Amino acid sequence: MESSLYHNVHSILRELDANPQGGSACNKGMLRWNLHNRVDKNPSISVSLLRVLIKELEKAERIDSKIRIIPLLHTLVYTVLQSVFIPEDLYQRMYFCLKSLVTLPKPYCAIALNYARQMKMEQNAPGILYQKRVSAEHNLCNDIYPLQEKVFVFVDPVVFPLSLVSALKADVECADPGRDSIIYKRRVLLHTVLAGLGKKCQVDQLSQSLEHLGEELELHFQDLVTILEQRTEDGPSNVNQYKTRLQEFYQDILTAAKDPSCPASQAETQLPSPEVSFHVWTKEDEIWNELANFALMVPTEQNSACLDEDDLKRTSVVSTDSGIEGDMPISELSSIMLESQGGPEEQSSSQSFYRRVCARCPIAGNRKTLMMKAVKGNGGYSLTKEERNLTARILVMGDDRTLGRLAKTLHTIRKREARHLLLTKRVNMEMYYIPVTDQTLSPVQEGVPEDMLTLAGYLGSVDPWYDCNINRLGAMIIKLAQMKSTQSESSDPNTFLLDIISYYTRVSQHPVHLPIYSVKICFSGLSNTTVEEVFVAQLTMDFPEVKRYRATFKDTIKGSVRYKKYNPQEFHGALVSVNYRKASISDREKEMDMSLSTSGMLISVLPSCRVKSLHSVSIRFQDMNPTRSSTHSFRAVSANIRVLEERTFTVCLDKDRRKTFMNVHSIEVSPCLDPGYSHQPNTKSKYSLGEGSEPLGKYINKTLTLPINTFCGIEQ
Numbered sequence: 001m002e003s004s005l006y007h008n009v010h011s012i013l014r015e016l017d018a019n020p021q022g023g024s025a026c027n028k029g030m031l032r033w034n035l036h037n038r039v040d041k042n043p044s045i046s047v048s049l050l051r052v053l054i055k056e057l058e059k060a061e062r063i064d065s066k067i068r069i070i071p072l073l074h075t076l077v078y079t080v081l082q083s084v085f086i087p088e089d090l091y092q093r094m095y096f097c098l099k100s101l102v103t104l105p106k107p108y109c110a111i112a113l114n115y116a117r118q119m120k121m122e123q124n125a126p127g128i129l130y131q132k133r134v135s136a137e138h139n140l141c142n143d144i145y146p147l148q149e150k151v152f153v154f155v156d157p158v159v160f161p162l163s164l165v166s167a168l169k170a171d172v173e174c175a176d177p178g179r180d181s182i183i184y185k186r187r188v189l190l191h192t193v194l195a196g197l198g199k200k201c202q203v204d205q206l207s208q209s210l211e212h213l214g215e216e217l218e219l220h221f222q223d224l225v226t227i228l229e230q231r232t233e234d235g236p237s238n239v240n241q242y243k244t245r246l247q248e249f250y251q252d253i254l255t256a257a258k259d260p261s262c263p264a265s266q267a268e269t270q271l272p273s274p275e276v277s278f279h280v281w282t283k284e285d286e287i288w289n290e291l292a293n294f295a296l297m298v299p300t301e302q303n304s305a306c307l308d309e310d311d312l313k314r315t316s317v318v319s320t321d322s323g324i325e326g327d328m329p330i331s332e333l334s335s336i337m338l339e340s341q342g343g344p345e346e347q348s349s350s351q352s353f354y355r356r357v358c359a360r361c362p363i364a365g366n367r368k369t370l371m372m373k374a375v376k377g378n379g380g381y382s383l384t385k386e387e388r389n390l391t392a393r394i395l396v397m398g399d400d401r402t403l404g405r406l407a408k409t410l411h412t413i414r415k416r417e418a419r420h421l422l423l424t425k426r427v428n429m430e431m432y433y434i435p436v437t438d439q440t441l442s443p444v445q446e447g448v449p450e451d452m453l454t455l456a457g458y459l460g461s462v463d464p465w466y467d468c469n470i471n472r473l474g475a476m477i478i479k480l481a482q483m484k485s486t487q488s489e490s491s492d493p494n495t496f497l498l499d500i501i502s503y504y505t506r507v508s509q510h511p512v513h514l515p516i517y518s519v520k521i522c523f524s525g526l527s528n529t530t531v532e533e534v535f536v537a538q539l540t541m542d543f544p545e546v547k548r549y550r551a552t553f554k555d556t557i558k559g560s561v562r563y564k565k566y567n568p569q570e571f572h573g574a575l576v577s578v579n580y581r582k583a584s585i586s587d588r589e590k591e592m593d594m595s596l597s598t599s600g601m602l603i604s605v606l607p608s609c610r611v612k613s614l615h616s617v618s619i620r621f622q623d624m625n626p627t628r629s630s631t632h633s634f635r636a637v638s639a640n641i642r643v644l645e646e647r648t649f650t651v652c653l654d655k656d657r658r659k660t661f662m663n664v665h666s667i668e669v670s671p672c673l674d675p676g677y678s679h680q681p682n683t684k685s686k687y688s689l690g691e692g693s694e695p696l697g698k699y700i701n702k703t704l705t706l707p708i709n710t711f712c713g714i715e716q
Contacts, residue, residue, distance in 0.1 A: 002048045028472035046083035071465045085198040091123040107712045125231040127192035137274035138184045144229045149391040154281040156398035159438045167484035169278040171497045185221045191269045196246045295426045393505045395432040399452035400537040404654030407536040407706045415675040433708045436474040463710040510713025513705035518672040524665040535653040541601040573597040580639035583616035642666030674704040
């Protein structure tokens with residue numbers, strides 16, 4: 001068994017070093033999924049797999065192979081989460097191995113320290129990681145552990161055609177049958193008792209007793225949560241007392257079963273998938289609406305019916321009576337008297353005085369009022385000790401255009417929350433990204449297609465484990481959706497995508513902060529209208545008139561037919577003025593200005609290979625003459641670009657046609673500031689050294705970034 005698992009682990013590690021080409025590139029990540037799927041179906045092999053992973057971790061530290069440490073750490077802890085019983089000596093080896101990695105630089109030491117604490121907690125109370133994970137993901141309410149989590153998947157309709165959306169939704173929302181909290185509580189009870197008692201526990205007998213507990217299952221679940229919490233507070237002492245108490249708890253379950261002679265189903269201890277809701281991202285404020293529904297605890301089946309402002313029609317019933325009994329007809333008065341004079345037939349005949357049952361549904365107009373009541377604890381919405389006890393994991397599937405929309409949504413949410421912390425006071429938002437592009441469906445035939453996954457490539461270069469498990473799955477997701485759409489509806493759902501989402505949202509808790517830049521667009525004309533937008537990938541500026549006459553290389557060859565039609569003096573491009581703050585490593589920006597003739601411009605946010613840590617954008621101007629290889633390019637912190645002629649240009653943000661602006665006269669590009677800083681009244685008093693001293697607020701980084709969770713992350 002260990003030999004087979006050793007081969008599987010080494011195959012996964014070889015994927016990190018290999019650079020496959022062609023169709024084999026999309027198969028990256030399948031070996032990791034097969035390994036965890038194998039452990040999920042047969043948890044008994046987890047002990048052998050843990051021994052192999054510990055050996056590989058010790059070897060990676062010894063030979064200083066840092067590229068293997070992050071994958072081995074995540075694989076080790078995820079295997080512990082899936083395991084049923086782990087011997088005590090194996091816990092000790094894992095803890096000492098993780099503790100020895102703390103001497104490494106970031107991010108290895110931070111991840112190892114976090115996992116070492118989890119392993120120590122799991123060693124003191126086996127099964128507590130499983131219990132906390134399932135309780136949070138499936139809203140198993142208890143007073144001790146009030147945290148709740150939910151995964152929201154948003155797909156961009158520009159990337160996914162409507163023919164594949166239904167198939168994708170079926171694969172994402174395919175969960176365990178039943179979706180009943182009793183099933184998950186039964187799994188937690190079974191898994192925790194097995195993890196704590198090991199071979200002293202009869203699996204079949206315990207599973208049979210749990211299935212026939214009835215109403216007492218809830219009481220046993222609350223007792224188990226209390227036992228685990230007290231165990232974590234006691235620390236490593238009183239081990240025998242804890243096992244004795246767990247043994248008594250186990251005997252109580254066996255004796256409390258109502259009908260233990262009835263046959264029970266097969267014991268289920270697998271880690272269930274989290275609760276996932278699937279959404280097609282058509283409306284710009286859809287993420288805000290779903291987060292508000294989640295914060296207000298609105299049931300899922302009532303989200304669209306009660307909280308959709310467009311679909312909900314409000315009717316008003318106006319009363320015409322004065323409320324005085326003397327003004328009411330005797331027939332209406334008799335129908336509301338406690339002692340009616342007539343029989344049931346006479347009472348039912350009076351239908352004129354009827355008040356329908358009032359059910360208030362929170363619509364978009366009064367969400368703010370409801371959120372304020374939820375934060376203050378009024379109206380039945382009470383906060384627990386930990387204010388942000390809700391975690392919304394927002395996962396978007398798309399390309400650079402989708403991340404541009406996500407950056408805009410984040411900026412809008414921060415703008416709404418600037419004056420009143422309503423949503424972020426209650427909900428902790430975490431963002432995830434699975435890169436998928438529509439180029440796999442309809443690739444461009446003429447010329448080189450534009451790379452729509454530049455941000456995904458940057459995330460993959462920062463985190464090789466993200467590149468291996470997430471970044472390479474875009475083409476496979478499209479293929480699975482196509483296969484699902486051609487099959488019959490009665491076919492079994494494919495759990496591959498759901499397993500990937502579960503692993504990604506559970507393990508990757510370290511964000512990479514993508515810088516967001518704002519642009520102020522000024523249009524030509526007497527109105528002088530302006531538009532403020534944000535972008536996260538790139539900004540392209542193009543002159544439609546100049547583009548029509550742009551020369552090619554053949555036009556510049558003397559003697560050719562095209563050379564006679566080509567006049568370099570006529571097609572010189574547009575004259576623009578550029579005022580910018582030049583970026584420098586010492587952060588001593590210098591104001592610069594220049595004028596040049598160009599046919600277009602590209603502003604890229606992603607850092608280059610030479611200046612990875614420089615917070616600036618790369619500005620590159622296009623030349624009309626293709627024979628000149630030198631182009632004007634530089635890095636700037638901010639820039640102001642305007643046309644010195646009567647021409648106008650077109651601006652496109654994040655390669656998205658939906659964010660294309662025509663007849664533009666000038667643009668101003670600068671780092672996007674967090675809207676929350678401009679509305680903080682106590683910023684001066686909070687960041688100051690005392691009276692007469694200069695406040696420290698100006699030294700705080702006030703720029704807004706888009707945090708995308710990866711497996712290792714990077715410092716901001």
